[in-house]
Amino acid sequence: MAIKILHLSDIHMGSGFSHGKVNPETGINTRLEDFVKTLSICIDRAINEPVDVVLFGGDAFPDATPAPYIHEAFASQFRRLADAKIPTILLVGNHDQHSQGSGGASLSIYRTLVVPGFIVGDSITTHRISTSNGDIQVITLPWLNHSTLLTRPETEGLSLGEVSQLLLERLQPVLEGEMRRLDPTIPTVLLGHLMADRANLGAERFLAVGKGFTIPVSFLIRPELDYVALGHVHKHQNLNPANTPPIIYPGSIDRVDFSEEKEDKGYVMVNVAKGKVAWEFNPLPVRTFLTITVDVSESETPESQILDAIAKLEISDAVVRLTYKLRSEQLELISNATLDQALKAAHTYTIRPELVSQLARPRLPELGLGNTLAPLEALTAYLDNREDLREIASDMLEAAQELLETI
């Protein structure tokens, strides 16, 4: 007998309003409506199957204190699982915690209200859940910050790297303890919100750069575990292609920003029995994001070159960003009204003209115009180009990381 699980993560409801517009009929930002629709497809699937358990991998909102109407939009979807009597674990991600405190600030209301069948995963512990297809045990591993397993005096005077090392040393026996207490006869899942050291980064590095630490995949490749359900990284991936066990990031359910333009979005369906697991990624129909980049600086007819680039693409209902490079003397050859007209079919759009310098190319190509870099990456790119700073480069990066941590 197998237990059926729906695993989703990184909902980030309330994100990306700048990519939407106010729906005049509802007064609500269309990106919130998009996210609600995407989430409702997941919940529909859970109910229609029906699954035995829903595992949410964390990061419900952009921060721990979402506006009430956003919280309500989230709650009214998950409430349907409670009504359908489907046990659900809401794991606490970094975006669900207050920046300095601990616990699941935005999700703890579900425990306070004692929603039947709902568990808020804000500590490292094992939950045994009974389903009509048998029992399953789920180890919850919420986002760890430096106050989770360490006290302030212990971390005083340590570098960020040393603190992370200490945190890993603390985590290991705690996890080991959970593993030893497991019932070896029933299926076991670890549900964690974490950055694993084989993870291929998506947008989350821009959302929380430098905050937190990395857990080696070897911590998760354990014979006790039948499936590892992760959250945090927005790009869907399996960190253990041997599937012993599968270590799965389902990714975010909708595009949080343009860094997710080319990623498939979805959720994962899992069938798990003791020692046996099958999983499948299910793509969700999400709104298209489209970047159009044109260099017209060498063109005699820059406007029509831009219009051609737009015409080649299907922009209907997409979130579009148009960037074109031009020389200053070409400015009057391009009419904004004409570009507005050409982009009218898009859901929303931004237009960014960039003047190319005729004197010199940017010295650091990776820092050139049009590239958005997170602060740490920008610093890394800068240091890579400064032979003379090589000796202190790693110290500078660490100091920068520490600065970012205190923001």
Ligand SMILES: [Mn+2]
């Ligand atoms: Mn996260």
